Amino acid sequence: MPAKSKYQAQDVIDAAFQIVRTHGVEKCSARAIAGEMKSSTMPIYSCIKSMKELEEAIVKKAIDLLIQYQIQxxxxxxxxxxxxxxxxxxKNEKQLFRMLFFTEAAQKDMDLSKRMRDYAISVSMDKLDKFSPLDELxxxxxxxxxxxxxxFNHGIAVMLNNAIIEDLSEDQIIxxxxxxxxxxxTGVRDRDELYKQDVVRELFNRAGLNREHS
Known part of the structure; x- marks a missing residue:
């Protein structure tokens, strides 16, 4: 009877996640995972059914971490x-952010994109509904x-992630x-009144925009 492996599926997932987190998803291979675990590649294939399953586990772990950032x-x-x-x-998890939003796999995985979008919209709308200053809207x-x-948030996130703008402290971001x-x-709440002002109408006219479709 063969000896029971000392490794579990979670060990493989954790090792793979650490590689992606530090070096990027393109560096995550069976050999790299084995190196992180200080083992041969055998435990990887015995603990994980497929690389697709491993990829999904890494993505889930990254999303869980993103959620922890957002609920703090x-x-x-x-x-x-x-x-x-x-x-x-x-800003802090550059490689995980890129994996979730900018890798080729993320672009192809429409289900992942939809889940991320649905989660963001659902949770954010729930927060807005409970935000009393907006009760009248x-x-x-x-x-x-x-x-x-x-x-706006996604734009700042992408620019910080890619060092397009100078680094911002947490206080500056807030x-x-x-x-x-x-x-x-304020703009959404008072927009109709603002758009009645002559100076705003003139701006729309100069831009060749139809106010009714803005």
Whole structure:
């Protein structure tokens, strides 16, 4: 009777995750995992059914870490904390962020993209619904705020992740998002009145835009 392996599936997943986290998903091979575990490749194939299964486990572990970043209380405003957590994840966990959003596998895995999008929209809308300063706004207005904040947050996250802009401290990120969130929420709430102003109408006319479709 062969000796029972001292390794479990979770050991393989943890080793693979550490490689991806440190060096990137393209460096995660059976040989690299074995090196991380200080073993041969045999435990990998005996503990894991397929590389696809391993890939899914790594992605799940990365998503779980992203969620932990997003639910951590930093400002006491949960919907703002989610955005801050998302950006900090991109800043601190560069390789995991790239795996989830920019690798070829992520681009092809439409199910992963849909799950990430559905999760973000569902949780964020739940936070917005419970944010009392926005009680007067309609669902459509809240979705408008959510879309604009998501676009801004993702842009900051991508630029920080790729060092396109100078590094920002957590305090700087909080201040930027608080300011931007305030501008967006105020803009959505007061937009109809603002667009009645002559100076705003003139801006739309110069840009050749139809106010009714903005």
């Amino acid at each position: 209380e930093r400002t006491g405003i949960s919907v703002l904390d989610m955005g801050i957590g998302y950006i900090l994840f991109a 309609s669902y459509k207005q809240k979705m408008d705020i959510l879309y604009k904040m998501w676009t 201040r930027i998002l608080m300011d931007t969130g305030l501008y967006i929420m």
